[in-house]
Amino acid sequence: xxxxxxxxxxxxxxxxxxxxxxxxxxxxxxxxxxxxxxxxxxxxxxxxxxxxxxxxxxxxxxxxxxxxxxxxxxxxxxxxxxxxxxxxxxxxxxxxxxxxxxxxxxxxxxxxxxxxxxxxxxxxxxxxxxxxxxxxxxxxxxxxxxxxxxxxxxxxxxxxxxxxxxxxxxxxxxxxxxxxxxxxxxxxxxxxxxxxxxxxxxxxxxxxxxxxxxxxxxxxxxxxxxxxxxxxxxxxxxxxxxxxxxxxxxxxxxxxxxxxxxxxxxxxxxxxxxxxxxxxxxxxxxxxxxxxxxxxxxxxxxxxxxxxxxxxxxxxxxxxxxxxxxxxxxxxxxxxxxxxxxxxxxx
Numbered sequence: 001x002x003x004x005x006x007x008x009x010x011x012x013x014x015x016x017x018x019x020x021x022x023x024x025x026x027x028x029x030x031x032x033x034x035x036x037x038x039x040x041x042x043x044x045x046x047x048x049x050x051x052x053x054x055x056x057x058x059x060x061x062x063x064x065x066x067x068x069x070x071x072x073x074x075x076x077x078x079x080x081x082x083x084x085x086x087x088x089x090x091x092x093x094x095x096x097x098x099x100x101x102x103x104x105x106x107x108x109x110x111x112x113x114x115x116x117x118x119x120x121x122x123x124x125x126x127x128x129x130x131x132x133x134x135x136x137x138x139x140x141x142x143x144x145x146x147x148x149x150x151x152x153x154x155x156x157x158x159x160x161x162x163x164x165x166x167x168x169x170x171x172x173x174x175x176x177x178x179x180x181x182x183x184x185x186x187x188x189x190x191x192x193x194x195x196x197x198x199x200x201x202x203x204x205x206x207x208x209x210x211x212x213x214x215x216x217x218x219x220x221x222x223x224x225x226x227x228x229x230x231x232x233x234x235x236x237x238x239x240x241x242x243x244x245x246x247x248x249x250x251x252x253x254x255x256x257x258x259x260x261x262x263x264x265x266x267x268x269x270x271x272x273x274x275x276x277x278x279x280x281x282x283x284x285x286x287x288x289x290x291x292x293x294x295x296x297x298x299x300x301x302x303x304x305x306x307x308x309x310x311x312x313x314x315x316x317x318x319x320x321x322x323x324x325x326x327x328x329x330x331x332x333x334x335x336x337x338x339x340x341x342x343x344x345x346x347x
Contacts, residue, residue, distance in 0.1 A: 005038040006345050009086035009105075012043045013065035013095035017233055018181075019258050020112050023152050024092055025049060029056045030153075030334040037338065040084055042077065065095055074099065087345045090127070094119045106344050111137065112152075113255035114276070125344055129256045132276050148340055153333040154238075154261040154324070161242040167204065167229040174201040174307045177244035177268070179237045179259060180251070182209030187250035187273060190296050192218055194250070195227065197300035201307070202227050204244065206234040241266035245313075246306050251275040252293055260288070261328050264320035269313045271302045287320040 010028050014021045024043075032039050041053050045062035053060040061080060064073040081089070082103060090108040091097040097109045098119050109123040111133050117140040120126065125146045128134035134149045164171045176195070180186045188205060192215065195203055205215075205228060212230070219228050234240065237259075241247055247263040249272035257277030263270040270288040272278035282288040289306065291298040306313055326332075 005036055006088060006341055007084070007086045008037050008039045008341060009081060009084060009089045010039065010041050011081075011089060011091045011096040011100050012041070012093075013063075013099060014044065014093060016046050016048075017235075020093060021049065022155070023112075023258060025052055026153065026155060026330070027334070027337070028053060028058055030330055031337060032056065032058045034334060034338050037341070040086075042081060065099055067095075068098075088341050091123075097123070108344070114253075117142070127340075130277055130280050132280055133255060150336050150340065151328055151333060152256055152258045152261060153328050153330045154258065154265040156265055156330055157238075159236070159239040159242060159266075162236075162239055164243060166243070167231065169202050169204070169229065174198070174246070175244045176201050176203045176246050176248055176303065177206070177240050178203065178248045178250065179206040179234070179240070180249075182207045182211040182215060184211060185251060185253040186211075187252045187275075187294070188215055189218055190273075190294055190299065191248055191250040192222055192224060192228070193296035194248075194300040194303065195224055196222055197297065198304055198307075201303075202229065203248075204229050204231055204240060206231040206237060206240060208233040238262055238266050241268040244268055246271060246303055248299070248303060249273065249275075249278055250299060251278070254278055257281055261324060263288075264317075264324040264328075267317040267321060269306050269316040270320070271299065271306060273299065283319075283323075286316075287323050288316060 012024045028041055031037055041058050041060040043062060044065045050060050050062050063077045064070055066073055086105045088106045090110055091100045092110050102122055107123045108125045109120045110127040112129050114136050126137050126142050127148050127150050128137055129151055131149055134147050137147045138144045178191055241263055247268045247270045249259055251273055254275040254277045260278050260281045272282060272290060273293045274290050282290055284290040289302040291302050
């Protein structure tokens with residue numbers, strides 16, 4: 001093995017806010033302190049993310065990533081990437097993968113969902129963050145020996161819970177939390193229908209997206225205006241989790257369900273539907289509860305079960321914390337990436 005540090009480029013052309021974008025920052029910063037790796041981030045021009053990465057010591061450069069018609073910026077990105085002379089390049093999601101050509105480096109595409117694989121066929125290796133996504137890659141024709149499963153890890157920084165009466169919330173009633181993009185895939189309409197059957201609980205719903213207006217209309221139609229707080233996009237979800245009694249993930253589709261890991265770290269018991277990621281992660285009745293997709297009644301029953309039994313809540317959170325520490329912690333996942341990059345650098 002060479003003693004020369006591995007030069008790793010990470011490429012992200014994502015949105016201004018999002019779960020994958022937040023994890024990009026966590027992983028990039030985690031790898032930046034690893035002996036034997038020299039790293040640079042090539043990302044879209046979002047000033048807050050560039051500033052965060054640079055403040056944490058990551059060399060970072062911003063680009064427009066405007067698409068195929070943006071010839072000047074495409075040329076600028078590719079020439080800067082080539083000039084940096086990476087050994088390994090890892091791209092995140094479709095736009096970055098399309099923008100990054102094969103070169104004198106090992107090209108890795110990282111997938112966090114069940115994407116259309118036509119945008120990912122020029123890579124040398126593929127990282128899937130769940131076993132299901134890895135199987136999706138293999139079923140799609142990627143060589144099985146070049147598909148690697150490496151999960152995410154959660155934000156492990158210590159946070160202070162919010163005051164229980166935040167957002168005009170009753171302090172003597174159960175408090176539920178849900179978070180994510182307000183999109184049909186997230187199933188928040190099912191959660192609102194389930195909430196009707198949990199009459200004493202207040203729900204904090206953190207997120208923004210195209211379904212915001214329809215969800216608020218449904219909330220009013222169901223008579224829930226007094227018990228639901230629409231919080232908008234939040235950057236303090238772990239603090240919200242440390243405040244709530246139960247975290248609910250009612251998704252119809254959820255690639256990994258990084259939010260599951262965040263609930264485990266935050267010691268907030270989770271009830272989730274059997275969408276792809278949560279069903280793979282959660283051992284039903286051990287590290288959380290799993291209910292059928294699109295069924296409000298079982299979801300309400302599971303949430304009520306957790307709320308009613310303090311001993312059961314504690315058992316779930318202790319089991320989940322142990323599972324996270326053994327398989328999904330930052331130390332475990334960063335080391336898995338280090339070993340993977342060192343193994344493929346000369347392939």
